[in-house]
Amino acid sequence: MQSKPVLKINSISSSQIFAGDDLQIKLQLSDQEGDFLDTIWFKKTTTRCLRSNFTDSSLLQIPSDLPRTKNFSGELIVTLNYSVALQPRCFSSDTAVFSFWVKDEKGNKSDTVKTSSIIISR
Numbered sequence: 001m002q003s004k005p006v007l008k009i010n011s012i013s014s015s016q017i018f019a020g021d022d023l024q025i026k027l028q029l030s031d032q033e034g035d036f037l038d039t040i041w042f043k044k045t046t047t048r049c050l051r052s053n054f055t056d057s058s059l060l061q062i063p064s065d066l067p068r069t070k071n072f073s074g075e076l077i078v079t080l081n082y083s084v085a086l087q088p089r090c091f092s093s094d095t096a097v098f099s100f101w102v103k104d105e106k107g108n109k110s111d112t113v114k115t116s117s118i119i120i121s122r
């Protein structure tokens with residue numbers, strides 16, 4: 001029986017981000033078969049500026065040299081850059097929730113994990 005990867009949030013660097021700051025999120029990835037793909041999908045959902053919302057899979061990659069072993073468990077550090085992923089696309093500060101998920105070679109998708117609300121200052 002194939003299982004899906006498991007993703008959990010271990011820590012978030014800050015609940016408020018200022019212009020120029022990065023946001024660091026530590027994720028715990030576990031996969032029974034060790035067949036997880038190298039892409040971390042993520043989605044940004046904001047409360048005020050809908051132009052800031054997006055879903056992406058090209059910005060976050062799991063290193064290809066990370067061993068894909070049975071019963072894999074390891075920490076992934078995701079760093080979101082202010083100018084690329086965080087900066088509000090409107091003229092005011094905003095609040096965002098970031099969602100993350102991974103897939104494996106069989107097409108199994110992990111549960112989606114979400115951060116608490118992050119205030120992003122303009």
